[in-house]
Amino acid sequence: xxxxxxxxxxxxxxxxxxxxxxxxxxxxxxxxxxxxxxxxxxxxxxxxxxxxxxxxxxxxxxxxxxxxxxxxxxxxxxxxxxxxxxxxxxxxxxxxxxxxxxxxxxxxxxxxxxxxxxxxxxxxxxxxxxxxxxxxxxxxxxxxxxxxxxxxxxxxxxxxxxxxxxxxxxxxxxxxxxxxxxxxxxxxxxxxxxxxxxxxxxxxxxxxxxxxxxxxxxxxxxxxxxxxxxxxxxxxxxxxxxxxxxxxxxxxxxxxxxxxxxxxxxxxxxxxxxxxxxxxxxxxxxxxxxxxxxxxxxxxxxxxxxxxxxxxxxxxxxxxxxxxxxxxxxxxxxxxx
Amino acid sequence: xxxxxxxxxxxxxxxxxxxxxxxxxxxxxxxxxxxxxxxxxxxxxxxxxxxxxxxxxxxxxxxxxxxxxxxxxxxxxxxxxxxxxxxxxxxxxxxxxxxxxxxxxxxxxxxxxxxxxxxxxxxxxxxxxxxxxxxxxxxxxxxxxxxxxxxxxxxxxxxxxxxxxxxxxxxxxxxxxxxxxxxxxxxxxxxxxxxxxxxxxxxxxxxxxxxxxxxxxxxxxxxxxxxxxxxxxxxxxxxxxxxxxxxxxxxxxxxxxxxxxxxxxxxxxxxxxxxxxxxxxxxxxxxxxxxxxxxxxxxxxxxxxxxxxxxxxxxxxxxxxxxxxxxxxxxxxxxxx
DNA sequence: TTGTATGCGTTATCAT
DNA sequence: ATGATAACGCATACAA
Numbered sequence: 231x232x233x234x235x236x237x238x239x240x241x242x243x244x245x246x247x248x249x250x251x252x253x254x255x256x257x258x259x260x261x262x263x264x265x266x267x268x269x270x271x272x273x274x275x276x277x278x279x280x281x282x283x284x285x286x287x288x289x290x291x292x293x294x295x296x297x298x299x300x301x302x303x304x305x306x307x308x309x310x311x312x313x314x315x316x317x318x319x320x321x322x323x324x325x326x327x328x329x330x331x332x333x334x335x336x337x338x339x340x341x342x343x344x345x346x347x348x349x350x351x352x353x354x355x356x357x358x359x360x361x362x363x364x365x366x367x368x369x370x371x372x373x374x375x376x377x378x379x380x381x382x383x384x385x386x387x388x389x390x391x392x393x394x395x396x397x398x399x400x401x402x403x404x405x406x407x408x409x410x411x412x413x414x415x416x417x418x419x420x421x422x423x424x425x426x427x428x429x430x431x432x433x434x435x436x437x438x439x440x441x442x443x444x445x446x447x448x449x450x451x452x453x454x455x456x457x458x459x460x461x462x463x464x465x466x467x468x469x470x471x472x473x474x475x476x477x478x479x480x481x482x483x484x485x486x487x488x489x490x491x492x493x494x495x496x497x498x499x500x501x502x503x504x505x506x507x508x509x510x511x512x513x514x515x516x517x518x519x520x521x522x523x524x525x526x527x528x529x530x531x532x533x534x535x536x537x538x539x540x541x542x543x544x545x546x547x548x549x550x551x552x553x554x555x556x557x558x559x560x561x562x563x564x565x566x567x
Numbered sequence: 568x569x570x571x572x573x574x575x576x577x578x579x580x581x582x583x584x585x586x587x588x589x590x591x592x593x594x595x596x597x598x599x600x601x602x603x604x605x606x607x608x609x610x611x612x613x614x615x616x617x618x619x620x621x622x623x624x625x626x627x628x629x630x631x632x633x634x635x636x637x638x639x640x641x642x643x644x645x646x647x648x649x650x651x652x653x654x655x656x657x658x659x660x661x662x663x664x665x666x667x668x669x670x671x672x673x674x675x676x677x678x679x680x681x682x683x684x685x686x687x688x689x690x691x692x693x694x695x696x697x698x699x700x701x702x703x704x705x706x707x708x709x710x711x712x713x714x715x716x717x718x719x720x721x722x723x724x725x726x727x728x729x730x731x732x733x734x735x736x737x738x739x740x741x742x743x744x745x746x747x748x749x750x751x752x753x754x755x756x757x758x759x760x761x762x763x764x765x766x767x768x769x770x771x772x773x774x775x776x777x778x779x780x781x782x783x784x785x786x787x788x789x790x791x792x793x794x795x796x797x798x799x800x801x802x803x804x805x806x807x808x809x810x811x812x813x814x815x816x817x818x819x820x821x822x823x824x825x826x827x828x829x830x831x832x833x834x835x836x837x838x839x840x841x842x843x844x845x846x847x848x849x850x851x852x853x854x855x856x857x858x859x860x861x862x863x864x865x866x867x868x869x870x871x872x873x874x875x876x877x878x879x880x881x882x883x884x885x886x887x888x889x890x891x892x893x894x895x896x897x898x899x900x901x902x903x904x
Numbered sequence: 905t906t907g908t909a910t911g912c913g914t915t916a917t918c919a920t
Numbered sequence: 921a922t923g924a925t926a927a928c929g930c931a932t933a934c935a936a
Contacts, residue, residue: 232686235914246913247916247922247923250914258922259921280687281914282912282913283913285618285928286927318667318669328666330632330666331655332651332656333659344614347569348617350629482846482849508792512823571928583929587931591931595906596906597906600905600906615930619929620929620931622913623911
């Protein structure tokens with residue numbers, strides 16, 4: 231029932247092609263003609279059919295955003311919403327739409343392969359995919375513009391990430407400098423690159439400080455509050471005096487465990503987190519943590535993607551964004567000698 | 568470069584229409600033919616072009632999800648992520664995709680009108696739109712299948728919501744029954760139906776209990792933690808002994824304000840929230856609250872939408888989902904006489 | 905049960 | 921500067 235180019239053409243007494251030119255803001259149209267057509271378009275509130283445009287032009291102005299459900303569990307974490315906001319903001323200004331897929335494991339392979347081949351999107355952004363997931367190969371092979379959120383070991387892959395290793399090293403070094411001796415860590419899932427890298431950063435800090443690395447001071451969490459809580463419980467019997475926790479959400483859990491054990495923060499155990507979630511300035515005590523900005527990561531990633539789409543150039547690139555150590559009161563000088 | 572129906576047809580020695588029939592699982596195809604074609608399809612991992620299908624059939628199997636940015640600020644609240652998960656889960660099983668628009672005010676009108684007319688989606692789900700937003704009219708008039716998340720006063724509108732009035736009344740009555748006398752409220756934004764209705768429920772409870780309604784015990788929040796904190800600050804000087812807070816996120820802020828004022832929860836001031844966020848069982852003390860399930864709301868809404876799309880029937884409907892009062896320790900018997 | 909022909913609403917290539 | 925016309929890849933009414 232909606233109007234078509236043909237209708238607008240008839241109503242303004244020109245040909246379909248001219249209307250098309252007007253809509254696509256091409257140069258070679260007489261000003262007078264353009265205005266006449268624009269008037270009709272506006273008065274009827276005409277919208278070109280994007281499916282048809284996609285078919286004819288091969289471009290849809292849609293990007294796909296894929297978030298594996300394996301991490302969607304963490305959806306209580308504002309990380310993904312913020313990422314989406316960044317993605318969406320850029321898409322709005324550049325007249326793109328975003329197709330969102332929260333992929334569940336059982337559909338995942340089929341879903342990806344559909345996305346890559348069904349002509350619905352011009353490019354795809356994939357967040358937090360597990361390391362060495364074969365899906366990455368399919369994407370790279372597909373020749374579709376793409377970018378991963380989360381570092382990938384291979385040099386031949388487009389990705390955007392923060393420097394998790396250096397940031398975590400910095401966080402841990404902060405504890406070292408404050409004089410803590412038994413510095414533990416609660417890690418993220420190890421098949422997730424961010425979990426892996428943050429653990430490596432912790433190890434690096436110990437090594438650089440000539441601290442022995444004690445396996446009993448390492449507890450694997452799963453990026454959830456509950457996981458952080460349980461990991462802290464396990465650590466307690468080894469009496470750490472400080473803990474680098476690989477995410478703020480887990481840090482909240484760890485702090486809960488400490489409170490239940492009647493241990494003071496930071497006098498008995500100091501905590502440093504990772505993320506700087508909005509709530510982290512409001513915990514008791516406020517959390518010292520590494521700030522990354524998911525919404526900016528989303529923006530930057532999409533900008534890269536859209537540029538790749540529109541330029542047609544497909545150079546491979548790894549983009550690293552900055553982080554910041556935000557020191558709050560959690561580790562005061564109180565525990566220093 | 569991807570294959571087309573025509574290619575598959577040639578490769579399997581049949582006509583394009585037959586391939587189309589096989590793909591669309593139509594009955595009238597000889598088993599033998601079907602298998603032959605399927606084999607070719609699978610071996611080439613053929614995916615039909617959805618833009619072309621959309622053009623030809625008038626159906627895209629895509630639904631639009633619109634979340635106004637006016638509320639996107641609240642994106643630290645797991646409400647929307649959970650809603651999206653519910654939406655996405657149903658879409659996955661029913662082979663739909665979701666187009667996500669986080670609409671910023673300046674683009675909002677244009678965006679909606681584009682969505683409604685550009686043939687990209689078969690239906691649209693709109694979350695948390697402000698009351699009396701004229702956009703609602705455009706949607707209803709557009710003849711496109713739609714559903715709003717959040718009650719709408721007009722009977723002629725499709726929506727899905729929980730019964731905010733009754734739930735809030737229930738929550739407030741809980742405080743009444745526990746013997747509190749100066750029951751305050753921190754409301755949500757009043758041009759948001761959930762903010763308005765929850766306030767009405769509070770008023771109703773007071774009225775039904777023959778309590779006077781004291782304007783000084785009403786503080787408007789904005790559904791954020793910070794808003795709850797500030798609202799509580801304003802309430803303090805009027806010495807409420809209990810507060811019904813219109814969202815858990817605001818309740819966290821209110822609790823923070825109480826702690827800073829050295830007031831005990833619930834001995835000095837009791838708190839009841841609304842939402843039952845994952846963290847609400849882990850606050851200190853655990854929060855008594857109204858449980859609604861955003862992911863189920865998302866699922867139900869999309870089911871309604873897809874049914875409307877596929878059946879073509881457009882009966883107007885208001886769907887109300889249940890809530891549950893989850894009583895935790897926040898309001899113990901300690902304050903009762 | 906299968907094939908042929910037409911149309912969906914654009915863009916893009918030619919003419920003019 | 922503008923118009924005619926051929927794709928784009930599929931669904932579908934109709935014919936066989």
